[in-house]
Amino acid sequence: AKAEVASKRQQALMDLLGSGDSPLRGDAFGFRGAGLYGNTISEHKRSAATNPMNKLVLHVHASSNNTILSLTDANGRVIVNSSGGSVGFKKAQRAGFEAAYQATASIVNTVIEKNISVPRIELRLKGFGAGRDASFKAITGLTNWNVCRIVDTTPIPFNGCRPKKARRL
Amino acid sequence: MSTGDGGGRSFVSDSLDSMMSRRLAEESRKQFASSLDKGLSSTGAPIVGRSVAVVSGGPAKAYARLNRIMTTNNVRRELYLRQRYEKPKYKRQRLRFESHARRFKDEVRNKVHLVMKMKSWGV
Numbered sequence: 001a002k003a004e005v006a007s008k009r010q011q012a013l014m015d016l017l018g019s020g021d022s023p024l025r026g027d028a029f030g031f032r033g034a035g036l037y038g039n040t041i042s043e044h045k046r047s048a049a050t051n052p053m054n055k056l057v058l059h060v061h062a063s064s065n066n067t068i069l070s071l072t073d074a075n076g077r078v079i080v081n082s083s084g085g086s087v088g089f090k091k092a093q094r095a096g097f098e099a100a101y102q103a104t105a106s107i108v109n110t111v112i113e114k115n116i117s118v119p120r121i122e123l124r125l126k127g128f129g130a131g132r133d134a135s136f137k138a139i140t141g142l143t144n145w146n147v148c149r150i151v152d153t154t155p156i157p158f159n160g161c162r163p164k165k166a167r168r169l
Numbered sequence: 170m171s172t173g174d175g176g177g178r179s180f181v182s183d184s185l186d187s188m189m190s191r192r193l194a195e196e197s198r199k200q201f202a203s204s205l206d207k208g209l210s211s212t213g214a215p216i217v218g219r220s221v222a223v224v225s226g227g228p229a230k231a232y233a234r235l236n237r238i239m240t241t242n243n244v245r246r247e248l249y250l251r252q253r254y255e256k257p258k259y260k261r262q263r264l265r266f267e268s269h270a271r272r273f274k275d276e277v278r279n280k281v282h283l284v285m286k287m288k289s290w291g292v
Contacts, residue, residue: 128245128248136228136232139228140228140229147223147228147231148222148223149220149221149222149223149231150220150221150223150228150231150232150235151216151219151220151221152216152219152220152235152238152239152244153216153219154244154248156215156244156247156248157251158215162254163251163252163253163254164252164253164254165253165254166253166254166255166256167253
């Protein structure tokens with residue numbers, strides 16, 4: 001009976017993911033009730049224009065040691081995660097081109113398996129590692145997704161925190 | 170909010186004011202929640218300048234444009250310099266050296282262009 005319930009839930013989740021409705025309920029803070037100042041989300045289903053699943057965002061954190069990828073909805077709530085280590089690479093090899101390419105491929109496969117429709121996708125690149133180029137090549141090469149925007153999100157301080165001291169002192 | 174005292178405010182107007190303020194707060198909260206759905210450009214975040222929309226050329230051209238923006242603004246080099254703290258003495262040295270090199274190269278470029286022009290005039 002437990003297995004039946006679990007499989008039913010699984011089926012419901014697959015239907016939900018495939019229908020284009022976000023599986024994530026509530027507003028951006030996960031708040032679903034009626035707050036002190038009223039509801040932040042309307043009772044009705046979100047209109048097609050403002051549905052956050054209309055535009056998916058692929059966050060690529062390409063550091064010098066690893067590449068971490070997150071596929072989220074427009075509000076930034078994560079759907080799939082992947083990284084150089086999660087596709088079987090170890091230590092220094094996680095930083096390479098191949099690891100990032102395979103990590104992006106794994107995200108693509110997960111999306112296809114779960115029947116998530118990708119109307120538009122935005123690419124947010126952070127860092128200058130090998131994964132920056134690799135993820136872009138994988139997305140454009142392995143899929144026919146409509147890439148609507150490419151953004152660079154590397155955190156550039158406007159003279160913020162003091163970095164570590166110079167080496168060899 | 171003191172009741173009873175003050176310039177003749179009735180109970181009704183107090184409740185109306187609180188309703189208005191609650192309504193305004195609710196509207197502003199809804200606006201904030203909906204603004205999270207909007208694109209980057211409306212937020213005015215510091216990454217607006219590094220955001221390239223993909224239009225006719227395709228994603229490859231947009232990516233090339235983004236790379237050009239990053240190189241012309243020396244983002245990569247700046248990040249590399251910021252990895253380790255550069256003491257003010259060395260920073261001044263470096264800036265002086267860079268400025269001198271830039272001026273020297275400009276002068277050389279001007280002279281070379283002038284010589285090429287004079288060649289074309291037949292001098």
